[in-house]
Amino acid sequence: MVSLCFYFQVHQPYRLNQYSVFDIGRHSNYFFDQKNKEIMHKVAGKCYLPTNKLLLKLLRDNPEFKISYSFSGTVLDQFEEYAPDVLRSFQDLVDTGQVEVLDETYYHSLSFLYSKQEFKDQVNLHRRKVKSLFSYVPKIFRNTELIYNNELAKTIEDMGYNGILAEGADHVLGWRSPNFLYRPATCSNIKLMLKNYKLSDDIAFRFSNKGWEEHPLTAPKYAQWINAVNGNGNIINLFMDYETFGEHQWEDTGIFNFLEHMPSEVLKHPDNDFVTPSEAAARYEAVSDLDIHNLISWADIERDLSAWLGNNMQKSSLGKIYEIEEQVKKTGDSTLMEDWRKLQTSDHFYYMCTKWFADGDVHKYFNPYDSPYDSFIAFMNVLSDMRQRIGNHEDAMKGLLKREEETKGEKGSAPQQPDLSPSREITVS
């Protein structure tokens, strides 16, 4: 018996404007609304809508076919704002009962690395959002970019989840196979599901590569590879970006045709089936403990954090955004809070990656900047403005306290109206 478990990542960030040093203190419209809307419409037309339509048909035609999604909170917000039809089509998919929705951090952030409190807050926000849109409470968690270690697994187990997803990286698996469930070394209940990166990347990256010896990849050929795992594993975890369909792999590569025929081809073998992550966690036992102390991710060939924390611009900007956590929370300003959280989205730091920049590569994808340096400059300018906004709040608060003191002292005189207005108006972005 071998079960196929599909999980698709659906995410879009709130990209920033080229916010300049001269904008600081003048306005706080950090986000590139027009571009974000444009990209949303483009991806909706090429990927979300056609893929959803096809998958809805496949789910209806094959009651055994199952899939799962993880939506970032920022993509769900952008669906509501820019593309409600896309949101409805995802809701239709979830309504089939054959689709599971996973939890992640609302802002697709790296908060786990910097602030456990902020991390938990964002996971809870996400859970609430999924419940309100899909009437569903997730039981499985995946962290941003499949960033994972023992400590994360423990945190997630304590938060009540049954399963967690990670990359099946060679350097942590060694001789072991990703085609079984594992138990994180620090946990007693939660199950760890590892991505089979070879079979996943055959679809996500190699599908249209004409230099690949297996090109063109057909559904029957792929089904044979799946069948070959029979007897050597329980589960094949196929984790990938949803934009694989129609966006990373364009329609003319035949990707939709492949997807259309894949479920029926796989189901031709009587021992194959499809499962959602929750079903997998319930059905299969963990074969052993897996001790992953160092952080891993699904990015690049290194499968580490170097795509977001590989250089000092990234380290510095990420560190600074979490430095102001307490101050932001103290202001009680919900707009400021939301802006601050949107700045935590991992994409902002990914754009600053200089690793392969000169070669021009995947990091360019939907990247609004000419260079990693430009993205850093805009980010730091935004951060400066945010600090000013915090300062304004603090000044206003100090002023208020001071006047209270003064009025207490002058009991006889008429009470003064405290001036609550900050020195600069807070613009709502």
Place this chain on the structure above:
Amino acid sequence: MSSGGLGTACYGLTKGLSNQEVEVSFVLPYAADDMQAEYVHLISANRIKGMKVVGINSLLSAYTTSSHYQTTLMKFNKNSPRRKLYGSDLYEEVYRFSVKAGVIAQREDFDVIHCHDWLTFQAGIKAKEVSGKPLVIHVHATEFDRTGGNVNQQVYDIERGGMHAADLIIAVSGFTKSKIIEHYGIHPDKVIVVHNAVDLVYHDDDFHIDKQDKIVLFLGRITLQKGPDYFLEAARKCLEVDPHIRFVIAGEGDMEGYIIEKAAEMGIADRVLFAGFVSGKDLDRMYQMADVYVMPSVSEPFGITPLESMKNGTPVIISKQSGVSEVISHCLKTDFWDINALSDKILAVLRHEELRNELVHHGSIEIQKFTWNEPARKCVEVYQRAIGKVA
């Protein structure tokens, strides 16, 4: 090398060609009391293998203009034999130079004629006529770059004539190639892009200065083409945010007086320093002294100075209207007219150490690929193609 980008490129290329076992006979305008003497001296002093210099007594020099030529000519007494020898105006002198070059071409033994920029195009045509050898024209700049569109018809005609007479044309960038196609009506197949490089010799110089203020450097001819006025506008914007920055303008040119006056008019004269013409060791020191180098050129066919700056460990901001922006990644790029973006980037490099360090680190690695051997190798390919065309 004291004649700016053109001289630097020719020198580097000649060295690279020497490594490719190519023998070069340099035909140069050569007036004993002229700056060019230094140039010839430099080349012979460096003893490039297979290199030979043939001088033509002439008042031509790189970047010369009609009025500059007249000034030089007037220095001679009206009845002096030399005054009579030279052409009465620049165009006559260019023609005279070409006739002399034709004589040399008859005498010398060679396989290809390789000309650099318009002053020598007629000479190249002449040499081709008398020798029947193929003509390769190397375009380092066009009249459109130099004038911002207000072209001098005579110069344009000479450029156009040279390009059409040439068997093949080398352009220093894709940016320049498109200008050649667009403005001179040349078929794209005839134009080959060969990007410039930089001499990666590092001088062992224990240079160090004590300075309190951050320094932003402009280095190049102070002419319309190089955008010194945009540099000044950016200086003003930056100083509004941070009054402790110093802006250094190194170079000479016909806009120098205007720029000095304008700086005073803006009230930033105390923050903008003019360093005059800089060369040799001082050039490297100038870059090393600066915290960031800015090349805001309006139209820059290539632009070797950013490579020199990166070589000296100083990060660069360049205009997108340049050839060099096609080949370097680890720098900041902006449209020359976008003063806001330019100032934003200057301030960012000065403020954020982590940005500066990242640019310097990757820049110093990136620069290693720009040796003159690569453009020389491409030139040899072009020569072979040109020889094949004629044969």
